[in-house]
Amino acid sequence: MKFKRRRLIGLLVLGVLSLLTWVVWTVCRTGMAPTTLYSGAALLSLVIFLALFNARKKIPFLPLFRASTWMQWHIYLGFFSVLLFLLHVDFRIPSGLLEIVLAIVFVIVAVSGVFGLMLSRSLPRRMNQAGDPVPYEQIPRIRKEIRDSVKDLIVHSEETCDSSTLSEFYREHLREFIEARPSVFHSFGMEKKRTSYQLTNELEARMRYLSESEIEVASELESWIGKKENIDFQEASQRLLKGWLFLHIPFSVSLILLGVAHGIFALLFGGNA
Amino acid sequence: MAEENSDALNRPKRWRVPYSEEVIGAVMDYAVVRDMLRGPLRGLAADRKRFPGDLPLSGILRHDTRVRTYKKGEVVIRQGDYGDSAFLILTGKVNVPLARLPTPSRGSRIGQKVNKFANSIAKLFRSGAPYPEMRAKDRRPEAERSHGQIIHLQDFPEFLLEGSITQFNPEFVHELTPSNDQMGEVFGEIAALSRTARTATVLAAVDETQLLEIRWQGLRDIRKFSPKWKEMIDDRYRSSSLPAHLRYAQYTSNLSRERTRPAPEDSSADDTDKGQEMISDLSHLARHTRFRSYGEFTWQSTFKEMAESGGKDLQESEPVIVKQGSIASELILVRSGFVRVTKRYNHGEKTVAYLGKGQSYGMEELYHNARLDPDKHDEKALEYAHSLRAIGHVDILAIPGPMVEANVIPQLKPAEEAELKAELARMEKERSRSSGSASSGNSNMLEFLVEQRAINGTAAMLINLDRCTSCDDCVRACSATHDNNPRFIRFGPQQEGIQLTHACMHCVDPVCMIGCPTGAIHRDAVGNQVVINEYTCIGCATCADNCAYDNIQMVAVRDKGGDFMPGSERDEDRGMVRINPEEDPIRKATKCDLCENLPTGPACANACPHDALVRVDLTKSEELFDWMSR
Numbered sequence: 001m002k003f004k005r006r007r008l009i010g011l012l013v014l015g016v017l018s019l020l021t022w023v024v025w026t027v028c029r030t031g032m033a034p035t036t037l038y039s040g041a042a043l044l045s046l047v048i049f050l051a052l053f054n055a056r057k058k059i060p061f062l063p064l065f066r067a068s069t070w071m072q073w074h075i076y077l078g079f080f081s082v083l084l085f086l087l088h089v090d091f092r093i094p095s096g097l098l099e100i101v102l103a104i105v106f107v108i109v110a111v112s113g114v115f116g117l118m119l120s121r122s123l124p125r126r127m128n129q130a131g132d133p134v135p136y137e138q139i140p141r142i143r144k145e146i147r148d149s150v151k152d153l154i155v156h157s158e159e160t161c162d163s164s165t166l167s168e169f170y171r172e173h174l175r176e177f178i179e180a181r182p183s184v185f186h187s188f189g190m191e192k193k194r195t196s197y198q199l200t201n202e203l204e205a206r207m208r209y210l211s212e213s214e215i216e217v218a219s220e221l222e223s224w225i226g227k228k229e230n231i232d233f234q235e236a237s238q239r240l241l242k243g244w245l246f247l248h249i250p251f252s253v254s255l256i257l258l259g260v261a262h263g264i265f266a267l268l269f270g271g272n273a
Numbered sequence: 274m275a276e277e278n279s280d281a282l283n284r285p286k287r288w289r290v291p292y293s294e295e296v297i298g299a300v301m302d303y304a305v306v307r308d309m310l311r312g313p314l315r316g317l318a319a320d321r322k323r324f325p326g327d328l329p330l331s332g333i334l335r336h337d338t339r340v341r342t343y344k345k346g347e348v349v350i351r352q353g354d355y356g357d358s359a360f361l362i363l364t365g366k367v368n369v370p371l372a373r374l375p376t377p378s379r380g381s382r383i384g385q386k387v388n389k390f391a392n393s394i395a396k397l398f399r400s401g402a403p404y405p406e407m408r409a410k411d412r413r414p415e416a417e418r419s420h421g422q423i424i425h426l427q428d429f430p431e432f433l434l435e436g437s438i439t440q441f442n443p444e445f446v447h448e449l450t451p452s453n454d455q456m457g458e459v460f461g462e463i464a465a466l467s468r469t470a471r472t473a474t475v476l477a478a479v480d481e482t483q484l485l486e487i488r489w490q491g492l493r494d495i496r497k498f499s500p501k502w503k504e505m506i507d508d509r510y511r512s513s514s515l516p517a518h519l520r521y522a523q524y525t526s527n528l529s530r531e532r533t534r535p536a537p538e539d540s541s542a543d544d545t546d547k548g549q550e551m552i553s554d555l556s557h558l559a560r561h562t563r564f565r566s567y568g569e570f571t572w573q574s575t576f577k578e579m580a581e582s583g584g585k586d587l588q589e590s591e592p593v594i595v596k597q598g599s600i601a602s603e604l605i606l607v608r609s610g611f612v613r614v615t616k617r618y619n620h621g622e623k624t625v626a627y628l629g630k631g632q633s634y635g636m637e638e639l640y641h642n643a644r645l646d647p648d649k650h651d652e653k654a655l656e657y658a659h660s661l662r663a664i665g666h667v668d669i670l671a672i673p674g675p676m677v678e679a680n681v682i683p684q685l686k687p688a689e690e691a692e693l694k695a696e697l698a699r700m701e702k703e704r705s706r707s708s709g710s711a712s713s714g715n716s717n718m719l720e721f722l723v724e725q726r727a728i729n730g731t732a733a734m735l736i737n738l739d740r741c742t743s744c745d746d747c748v749r750a751c752s753a754t755h756d757n758n759p760r761f762i763r764f765g766p767q768q769e770g771i772q773l774t775h776a777c778m779h780c781v782d783p784v785c786m787i788g789c790p791t792g793a794i795h796r797d798a799v800g801n802q803v804v805i806n807e808y809t810c811i812g813c814a815t816c817a818d819n820c821a822y823d824n825i826q827m828v829a830v831r832d833k834g835g836d837f838m839p840g841s842e843r844d845e846d847r848g849m850v851r852i853n854p855e856e857d858p859i860r861k862a863t864k865c866d867l868c869e870n871l872p873t874g875p876a877c878a879n880a881c882p883h884d885a886l887v888r889v890d891l892t893k894s895e896e897l898f899d900w901m902s903r
Contacts, residue, residue, distance in 0.1 A: 060750035061393040071882040128738040
C-alpha cells in the first residue's frame, strides 16, 4: 500500500474513533455514568497495549503481525490515547500528588513519542543527504582514521615543505574540530564550535601563503574536514535517534506502574465518579 | 602446531557423508558400485584409468551417487524446482509429460512440510547461545525422507488415455527407458549443470523403477575425467535444452507440438519416433535455431576485478550480443543469464533495461520488417534499437529472421500482435524525438543494479535510507532467529538512497555453488532458497570466495564452553593429530537462509518498524520500482 494512502486511512480511522469516543463520552456523562472509571480503564489498557510493541520486538520469530503494522497502531493509538487522557482528566489539571505525577509522566511519554516520530521521519533523510551512512559501531574507527590521517598530513607537510602555515592552522583551528565529538544538538546546528564551512574558508584564506605541494596537502585536508563533518552529523543523528527511546521507554514503564497504582487507589478510595 | 589427540573432532572432509546417507531409502556401497560398472555403467568403466588416484571413479560412485527406487506415479523431479543432481535409469521406466503440469501438482512435497509455527514457538523456550557460533560437537542431521511425492494420475485428465484413470496417453507423454547403449539414459543433467530450474517433470511409470542419482559434484568430476561421458552429457545438454526452452519461451510457446510436417532425412530430433517421418513445428524451429554462449561460467572472478575499475570499463568488458543500428536479423531468446539492454547516449551507453531467462529481444523489429511492402521503396527495414550485452554467462537462442517470419509470426495470438503494434508505435515516437535522448526515469537505478550484478538476486535485501533510522531491529531479529548470530551485515553500496545490503540474495545463478566439493551449499528442495548444510560444510571457503557480493561469511565455530572447536586430521606420518584450534579453528560458511523454518518469512523484513527494509526479487525490476514509489 502506498504510504499516502495508508496515512489517509490511518487518519480517517483515528478521526472516526475519536468522534465515536467523544459521542459515547458525552452521552455517558449526560446519563451520569462513571465516565472517569471507563476512560481510565480504557486508557490504562491502551497504554499497556502500546507498550507491548517493545515486547513484540523481542520475539521476532512469532507470527504476530509485522513490526511496521505494530508501528502504525502505535502511532495512531498513541494519538488516540491523548484524547482519552484529556477526557479522563476532564480537560483540567489534576489534583493530588500521584495524579499530578502521573499526568506529567503521561505528557513526557506522549511528547517524547511525538518527538521520536518526527525524528524518525526527518533525520534519516537528512543523514542520507549529508553523506555516506556509517554503521554506529564503525564510527570510533573512522574517527581515529580521520584523526591519524590529518596528523600525518600535517607532520608530512612540516617535514617536507619547510613551512609552518598548515601546522599553525592545525594547532589554532583544525585540531579542536578534528578531535571534538559532536553533541546531540549538532544535528540541529546548535553547536558553537567552528563548522566545516568556516574551517574551509579559513584554509582557503591561507592558500596565498602555500607552496604547490602544500596546496595539495591543503586540498586533502579539505576532504578530511568534509568527512569529519559527515561523521559528526551521522554520529549526532544516530545518538539522537537512539537516545529519545531512553526517555520514552523508561517513562512508559513508569506510566504503567503509576497507572496501575492510580487505578487501585481510585477503585479503593475514589468511589464511582 | 599439531599435537596428538585421539578425542578431537575429525576435521570435516569431502565424502564424510556419502550422498546415499542423506536420504532414507537410498542405497550405495562398493558392491553396488562394482555391479554397476559391470552393468549399466560399463561404458564409463572403460574410462576408469583416467581418474586420478585420489579421486577414483569407484569413490565418486560410492560417495556422490545413490540408487533410489520409485513407485509408479511418484515424482522424480518437478518442473520449476532447482535440482543439483542428474538421473540415470537403471530399471523400470519414467514418463515425461510433454506439457506444463497444472499448478496443484506443484505444491509442497509430502513428508517435507516443516511445522513452521511449532518451530517459532519452540524458539520462545530456547535460550540463545551465550557465545557466538556455538555448535554441538558432532551434530549429525537426520536423513531426509524420500523426495518423491505420489501424484495421482487422475489429477491430470488431459494427459490420460480416454476412459482410463491409470494410463498416460502416449501422445502427450514422452517415455524414457533404460538405454541399451553403454552410456545409459540420463535426464536432469541440464538443471544440475547450469544451476537452473528443472525444465520438465519426470514421474516413475512403473513400480520398482530404479534410478541412479548423481549429485552435481560427481557429475562434474565424471565429466572432467571421462571424455565419452563429457561428450554424451554435453550433446544431451545442447539437444534437449533447446527444444525445452522454445516450448516455454515468449512467442514460440504457441507453436504446435503435433508432428505435422515431414522431417528432413538427417532427422534426429527428440520428439520423432524412429518409424515416423513427421516432426512438429517446434522441432522444425529448434533445428534452425542457433545456440550461442557469451561470457564465462565463472564470471564472478572477472567481475570482482572489473568492479573495482567500475562504470564504463565494466560495461565495455561485457561481450556484445547485438549492436544498436545493425539490421534486425534474429529473434534473440535469453536461455539463461542476464542481458544488459543499452542505448547510445552522447559519448556513452545508457542502460535502459535488462532481460532475464525466458525474455526475448528483436521481435518488434522483425515483425515490422516482415510486414514491409516490397513495392514501397520508401519503407525501410528496422535496425535494432538497442545494444545487448552479456552480463556474466549468458546462453542465447537466436532464431533467424526468415524462420520467425515463416513460423512464428503467422501463429501469434491477437493480443501479442496488438502489443507488438503498440510497442512499434512507441518506438517510432521515440525515434522522432531528439536523437540524443535515452531518458528513463529509473535509468540510474538500473545502471546500478546491473553494475552490481544485483539483478541476479531473487531475495535481495534493500534498505531505504530515507526511512531507515539505524535502529538495528533487523539485525537483532536476525540474531534472535539464528541463535544470537546475525546472518547479514547492515551495510553495502547504495544508489538514490537505496542500500543494497550485504545479505545473501538467493541468486538465480548461484555461483557460490560452483566448486563446493561436498554439495553442502545447495538449493532447498522445498523453497528453492540457497542454503548450507553445516554438517557437510568442510570450511574450504570456496563459496565465500565465489560469491560476487561478499555475502557469505566464514566463521570459526565454538564448543559449549565458548572455546574454538578442536579438530583433528590425518597426518601421513603420525596418524590422527590434533590441530590447535586457536591457530586453525574449524570454520563453517554462514549466510542468510531467508528464515526458511519460520512462518513469518525473513525476520529482518518482518521486524522493520519503519517499512525501510524489503526482500525483493530483482530479476523483475517492476517489483523494485513499485516498492520505491510507495
